[in-house]
Amino acid sequence: MNIWIEQQRALIDFTLASLARRKARNLGLLAVYTLLVFVLASVALFSHALRHEATRVLADAPEIVLQRMVAGRHDLIPPGYLEKIGRIRGVQKMEGRLWGYYYDPVIKANYTFMAPSAGGIERGTIVIGAALERVRGLAQETGISFRAYSGKLYSFVVADILPHDSELVSADLVLMHEDDFRAFFAFPAGHYTDIALAVANPQEVRNIAAKLADALPDSRPILREEMLRTYASIFSWREGIVLAILSGAILAFVILAWDKAAGLSAEEKREIGILKAIGWETGDVIRMKIWEGVLISLTAFLVGYVAAYLHVFRAGGVLFEPVLKGWAVLYPRFQLAPEIDGLAVATLFFFTVVPYTAAVLVPIWRAATTDPDAVMRS
Amino acid sequence: MIELIEVRKAFNQGKHNEFWALDGINLNIEAHRVTALCGPSGSGKTTLLTLIGCLARPTSGRARFKGEDISGLPERFLTQLRRRSFGFVFQQFNLIRGLSAEENVMLPAAPSGLPQQVVRARAAMLLDRLRLAHRRTARVEWLSGGEQQRVAIARALINDPEVLIADEPTANLDTTLAREFLAILESFAGEGRTVILSSHDPLVIQSAAVHRVINMRDGRIVDDN
Amino acid sequence: MRRLVLPFLALAVVGFAMTCVDAALLRERHAVRIEANHVLAKRLGLTDIALFTEARYTRHPSQADRHAALQDHPLALEHFPTGSLIAPPRHIARHEYLDRTTARAD
Numbered sequence: 001m002n003i004w005i006e007q008q009r010a011l012i013d014f015t016l017a018s019l020a021r022r023k024a025r026n027l028g029l030l031a032v033y034t035l036l037v038f039v040l041a042s043v044a045l046f047s048h049a050l051r052h053e054a055t056r057v058l059a060d061a062p063e064i065v066l067q068r069m070v071a072g073r074h075d076l077i078p079p080g081y082l083e084k085i086g087r088i089r090g091v092q093k094m095e096g097r098l099w100g101y102y103y104d105p106v107i108k109a110n111y112t113f114m115a116p117s118a119g120g121i122e123r124g125t126i127v128i129g130a131a132l133e134r135v136r137g138l139a140q141e142t143g144i145s146f147r148a149y150s151g152k153l154y155s156f157v158v159a160d161i162l163p164h165d166s167e168l169v170s171a172d173l174v175l176m177h178e179d180d181f182r183a184f185f186a187f188p189a190g191h192y193t194d195i196a197l198a199v200a201n202p203q204e205v206r207n208i209a210a211k212l213a214d215a216l217p218d219s220r221p222i223l224r225e226e227m228l229r230t231y232a233s234i235f236s237w238r239e240g241i242v243l244a245i246l247s248g249a250i251l252a253f254v255i256l257a258w259d260k261a262a263g264l265s266a267e268e269k270r271e272i273g274i275l276k277a278i279g280w281e282t283g284d285v286i287r288m289k290i291w292e293g294v295l296i297s298l299t300a301f302l303v304g305y306v307a308a309y310l311h312v313f314r315a316g317g318v319l320f321e322p323v324l325k326g327w328a329v330l331y332p333r334f335q336l337a338p339e340i341d342g343l344a345v346a347t348l349f350f351f352t353v354v355p356y357t358a359a360v361l362v363p364i365w366r367a368a369t370t371d372p373d374a375v376m377r378s
Numbered sequence: 379m380i381e382l383i384e385v386r387k388a389f390n391q392g393k394h395n396e397f398w399a400l401d402g403i404n405l406n407i408e409a410h411r412v413t414a415l416c417g418p419s420g421s422g423k424t425t426l427l428t429l430i431g432c433l434a435r436p437t438s439g440r441a442r443f444k445g446e447d448i449s450g451l452p453e454r455f456l457t458q459l460r461r462r463s464f465g466f467v468f469q470q471f472n473l474i475r476g477l478s479a480e481e482n483v484m485l486p487a488a489p490s491g492l493p494q495q496v497v498r499a500r501a502a503m504l505l506d507r508l509r510l511a512h513r514r515t516a517r518v519e520w521l522s523g524g525e526q527q528r529v530a531i532a533r534a535l536i537n538d539p540e541v542l543i544a545d546e547p548t549a550n551l552d553t554t555l556a557r558e559f560l561a562i563l564e565s566f567a568g569e570g571r572t573v574i575l576s577s578h579d580p581l582v583i584q585s586a587a588v589h590r591v592i593n594m595r596d597g598r599i600v601d602d603n
Numbered sequence: 604m605r606r607l608v609l610p611f612l613a614l615a616v617v618g619f620a621m622t623c624v625d626a627a628l629l630r631e632r633h634a635v636r637i638e639a640n641h642v643l644a645k646r647l648g649l650t651d652i653a654l655f656t657e658a659r660y661t662r663h664p665s666q667a668d669r670h671a672a673l674q675d676h677p678l679a680l681e682h683f684p685t686g687s688l689i690a691p692p693r694h695i696a697r698h699e700y701l702d703r704t705t706a707r708a709d
Contacts, residue, residue, distance in 0.1 A: 002491075003491030004491065006491045006492060006493050006494065007488070007489060007490075007491040009494055010484075010487070010488035010489075010491075010494060010497070011488055012609070013481075013488075013494070014481070014485065014488055016608055017476075017477050017478075017481050018474075018476065018477070021475075021476035021477070050654075053637065053652075054652050056637050056641060057637060057640045057641050057644050057652070058644055058649065058650065058651070058652070059641060060641065060644065060645040061644065061645075061648070061649065061650045062648050062650065065650060065666065067666070095648075097648060101659065101662070109656065110656050110657060110658075110662065111656075112653070112656075112662065114647065116646070116647050116648075117648070118646055118647075129653070131653075162643070163639065163643070165636045165639060165640065166636075166639065166640045166643050167653070168640065168652050168653065168654065169640055169643065169644050169649050169651075169652050169653055170643065170647075170649075170653060171653040171656070172653050172656045172662070173647075173653070175647070194666075196648050222650075222665065222666060226665065227650050227651070227665035227666075230664050230665040231652070231665070267475075270472075271474050274472045274473075274474060275485065276457075277433060277466060277468070277472070278461075278466060278485060278486040278533065278534075279457060279458075279460050279461025279462075279464075279486045279489065279537065280457070280461075280485075280486075280488070280489055281453075281454060281457045281458075281489060282453075284488065284489040295608070295612070298612065298615075299611075299612060299615060302612070302615035302616060302618065302619050303615055303618075305619060305622070306615065306618040306619055306621075306622055309622040309625075309626075310622075313625075313626070313629060314625075323688075324654065324655070324688065328655055328656045328657045329656070329657075330653075330656045331656075332653055332654060335633070336633075337629065337630050337633030337634070337636075337637060338625070338626035338629045338630055338633075339630065340623075340626055371433075371434060372433045372434070372457070372460075373428040373433035373434040375433075375468060375472055376424055376427065376428050376433060376468065376469075376545060
């Protein structure tokens with residue numbers, strides 16, 4: 001055991017000494033490698049944490065949301081629909097929801113207006129999301145006017161601001177009283193945006209959805225499991241503009257690494273010949289090269305991963321902000337809970353360490369099996 | 379100590395450019411002596427050195443080292459034997475560029491599993507003995523030819539071998555350095571090592587440090603005294 | 604400097620382990636916030652997260668309108684760069700059950 005350790009120490013020493021000879025080149029390679037791991041790991045950590053967060057927070061979204069379609073477009077629910085649904089067995093609770101979008105030309109942003117069915121908001125007042133507070137410079141008790149689609153100006157007083165911690169779900173919300181909402185959007189009485197249904201037995205959801213579609217042929221039920229699945233697949237590994245952009249960089253790096261690792265120069269060949277002549281076994285040469293591959297790729301993986309972790313969970317993923325923000329004016333500020341997908345980390349580890357080490361090894365195998373007397377003959 | 383019986387060595391065997399570098403060598407090399415293989419280039423002295431030093435196996439015939447047949451040993455055992463019992467000084471020195479003198483000297487000991495401190499101390503001792511202590515951390519390509527050769531000698535001795543093999547050791551040295559090298563060789567024989575070298579340098583062959591000169595031509599021994 | 608490589612690597616391993624510890628601690632702290640958000644989302648009946656606000660199909664991807672003549676969902680021709688970050692809502696592709704069991708197509 002001791003002998004084995006001493007052997008590896010000697011091999012590592014030699015590996016490092018030989019890497020140090022092309023310090024700039026190898027450090028450069030290591031830096032690019034680390035950066036690549038950093039970006040990949042950041043994407044993986046961020047998207048997994050976001051998926052997790054979304055499915056946790058939205059776990060109790062309405063079991064079924066019923067939309068009405070008119071001429072192939074989402075339309076308002078007219079009066080009478082709630083009564084019709086009332087007759088379907090298994091529906092525990094239902095309520096017409098009032099929500100819609102408002103474009104604010106002042107800051108060129110979209111808000112989500114909503115009249116919570118639970119009420120709790122005085123007429124003439126609004127409760128706003130924290131991003132709105134920030135971007136419009138609002139505070140409690142300040143007033144704000146919105147020009148309705150009818151052209152009429154409506155003024156509101158900010159009664160409250162939703163918790164900053166909840167920006168990920170509430171950044172652009174403007175909550176108001178039902179009467180205000182109907183007046184602002186000119187919603188006829190009895191009309192709703194859509195209907196949210198609660199179902200007593202979760203097993204029954206699909207049956208009820210089918211019954212709904214039968215009873216109200218112009219409606220479309222959206223199930224909670226579908227909503228959650230939407231978020232389970234959001235930013236999934238294959239999607240993502242980051243990865244698409246990165247693929248070019250990854251390819252370039254693969255070529256670079258392959259060239260560096262696999263392209264055995266005449267000098268290296270000569271050195272392997274010398275090592276064999278002075279008593280190194282083929283196995284020793286290969287072990288030495290494995291160390292080279294492992295040291296570089298492991299360092300890149302560990303440093304890249306730790307940096308990605310700090311970036312995503314301690315720095316709030318600042319580098320992603322410009323990408324995710326897109327053209328949005330309202331962007332939620334949020335910190336994600338570090339939910340880490342072990343499998344993704346293991347996959348990343350595997351795909352950073354193994355291919356590089358293999359690329360180092362393949363040509364060495366050929367060189368290392370040459371005859372040791374080649375040195376004397378040349 | 380080393381015994382060769384009817385040894386032949388072919389290169390490119392079976393191809394159109396087949397070439398017999400050694401053609402029936404019978405030789406017995408005694409321990410604790412300096413033996414020189416001498417002859418023009420192409421006479422087979424280097425090939426013979428590779429066979430003696432376990433760098434290659436004969437195509438036919440037998441090679442014995444301390445009574446043990448080594449011509450049929452598998453590569454692994456041959457490598458171990460080479461590492462433990464032989465030290466090599468190559469014509470071009472074959473030092474690894476970019477590494478320091480000390481690192482080069484320590485290289486053959488890496489697979490042995492000896493503690494690093496022990497090897498480093500040994501390397502320091504050898505460099506000191508060869509008057510290179512002050513150049514220990516210098517990169518080998520910054521050293522002069524004579525210094526490079528002394529590094530190569532130190533490297534050959536790091537595993538404390540019984541046999542030192544040197545291929546054309548004086549080819550790249552001037553007269554003063556060559557004489558110095560011969561003095562070093564003599565001291566090795568004095569401390570009980572066997573030295574085998576190849577050379578066509580009259581300075582070596584006529585030197586008192588060399589106990590036996592074997593003349594070769596066309597892969598055969600033509601004269602032995 | 605070369606002697607620092609292995610200690611550095613060891614440090615990196617420790618750093619890696621530290622991220623696991625840090626994650627566990629942070630998760631605990633975030634649990635309260637997530638629960639509060641969960642309650643808020645439940646109270647308001649929220650169906651989506653407010654990460655992208657520039658279009659209907661990115662603000663409410665789960666409610667995206669798949670029936671519009673001019674498609675209004677992430678599989679449609681891009682209007683905004685963020686569209687490429689969001690996968691199409693599953694119910695676009697997975698409505699077979701309802702399509703099979705309803706008398707009329709919607």
